[in-house]
Amino acid sequence: MTEIDEERADALFHALADRTRRDIMRRVLAGEHSVSxxxxxxxxxxxxxxxxxxxxxxxxxxxxxxxxxxxLASGDVTAVRSVASMLTELEQLWRGRIARIxxxxxxxxxxxxxxxx
Amino acid sequence: MTEIDEERADALFHALADRTRRDIMRRVLAGEHSVSxxxxxxxxxxxxxxxxxxxxxxxxxxxxxxxxxxxLASGDVTAVRSVASMLTELEQLWRGRIARIxxxxxxxxxxxxxxxx
DNA sequence: TAAATATACAACTAATCGGTTGTACGTTGT
DNA sequence: ACAACGTACAACCGATTAGTTGTATATTTA
Numbered sequence: 495m496t497e498i499d500e501e502r503a504d505a506l507f508h509a510l511a512d513r514t515r516r517d518i519m520r521r522v523l524a525g526e527h528s529v530s531x532x533x534x535x536x537x538x539x540x541x542x543x544x545x546x547x548x549x550x551x552x553x554x555x556x557x558x559x560x561x562x563x564x565x566l567a568s569g570d571v572t573a574v575r576s577v578a579s580m581l582t583e584l585e586q587l588w589r590g591r592i593a594r595i596x597x598x599x600x601x602x603x604x605x606x607x608x609x610x611x
Numbered sequence: 612m613t614e615i616d617e618e619r620a621d622a623l624f625h626a627l628a629d630r631t632r633r634d635i636m637r638r639v640l641a642g643e644h645s646v647s648x649x650x651x652x653x654x655x656x657x658x659x660x661x662x663x664x665x666x667x668x669x670x671x672x673x674x675x676x677x678x679x680x681x682x683l684a685s686g687d688v689t690a691v692r693s694v695a696s697m698l699t700e701l702e703q704l705w706r707g708r709i710a711r712i713x714x715x716x717x718x719x720x721x722x723x724x725x726x727x728x
Numbered sequence: 729t730a731a732a733t734a735t736a737c738a739a740c741t742a743a744t745c746g747g748t749t750g751t752a753c754g755t756t757g758t
Numbered sequence: 759a760c761a762a763c764g765t766a767c768a769a770c771c772g773a774t775t776a777g778t779t780g781t782a783t784a785t786t787t788a
Contacts, residue, residue, distance in 0.1 A: 500630045507628035512746085513617045516701075523705040530764055542747055544765075563755040563764050571705040574698055581695040584633075588640040588688040629776085647734055659777055661735075680734050680785040 502554075506577050509553035514538075515546050522556050523569030529558075532567065619671075623694050626670035631655075632663050639673050640686035646675075649684065 509515055514536060521527050521535070533543040547567055550556045554573045558565045626632055631653060638644050638652070650660040664684055667673045671690045675682045 500633075503633065504628055504630060507624050508745095511621055511624035511628050513621065514746095516617075516620065519701055520704055523701055524708050525711075528764075533764095538746090539748065540765085541749080541767085544767090545746075548766095565765065569701075569705060571702055574701050574705075578695055578698040578702075581691055581698070584636055584640055584686075584691050585688055585695075587637055588686060588691075591641050594642075631776095645734075650734095655776090656778065657735085658737085658779080661737090662776075665736095682735065 503580060505553040506555065506573065506580075509549050509555055510577070512546070512549075514543075515550055518543075518546055518550060518567075519555060519569055519574075522550075522567045523571060523574070526559075526566040526568050528561075528564040528566055530564065620694075620697060622670040623672065623690065623697075626666050626672055627694070629663070629666075631660075632667055635660075635663055635667060635684075636672060636686055636691075639667075639684045640688060640691070643676075643683040643685050645678075645681040645683055647681065 510519070517535075518532055521532060529544055529547055530540065532547065533540040536543055547556070547558075551558060551567075554570060556567050556569050558567050560566075627636070634652075635649055638649060646661055646664055647657065649664065650657040653660055664673070664675075668675060668684075671687060673684050673686050675684050677683075
């Protein structure tokens with residue numbers, strides 16, 4: 495369960511850790527684009543862009559749909575949201591830390607009320 | 612400007628694209644931990660953990676503070692939030708796409724009111 | 729002062745990554 | 759039928775990664 499989740503997190507963050515792939519995500523979230531239409535936008539080979547699309551697809555960040563001879567890529571916003579929620583989980587841990595510090599301060603001011611300001 | 616931002620995004624996503632580093636982040640967001648205290652938690656050498664901490668520090672996800680002979684690491688929640696906001700930006704592009712689709716539907720139902728359901 | 733602890737860093741290795749070129753195959757248009 | 763287009767995939771290459779071991783340097787503590 496958690497093992498699979500961590501693998502998925504690895505794939506998601508790794509997929510987003512590349513400029514070209516983040517740029518592809520911007521385009522395919524805004525609308526469908528064929529792989530060759532995407533490839534035309536970057537100064538690299540078609541195969542290189544195809545690999546980037548494959549990385550994003552394996553991570554679940556986009557899906558492909560065949561239309562004739564072209565493959566139309568479309569961004570999956572729920573995958574983007576799942577990454578965001580992982581970050582929110584991290585933030586919650588930090589909130590817990592702050593809450594604990596606040597408790598300490600509350601205890602301190604209750605024990606030594608003359609130290610309040 | 613954007614060049615630096617993309618480099619920062621590369622570093623942030625790459626830093627989070629590793630289980631051990633995400634786990635370190637959970638611990639240091641919840642509270643301060645020395646590098647050796649962290650190292651004791653994982654089945655790898657001290658040097659390996661030290662490198663992971665260095666990657667997180669370079670990305671700005673944690674800061675270190677010297678206390679005697681130990682180095683206390685503390686998670687930086689604002690860096691975590693900056694990653695979350697990048698994802699929100701991506702999500703906005705998707706919202707734009709949906710808005711455009713809605714406009715098309717509105718135009719269509721206005722032009723062909725008999726096709727409504 | 730000497731031993732133990734905590735860190736830093738260099739050098740090495742196997743694996744992965746991001747790119748290339750080349751080949752093959754189905755689909756479309758002439 | 760055939761040329762052009764869009765895609766898939768394998769093989770290769772240099773750079774980077776995640777790990778290791780070993781050594782050096784402060785800081786405690788006995």
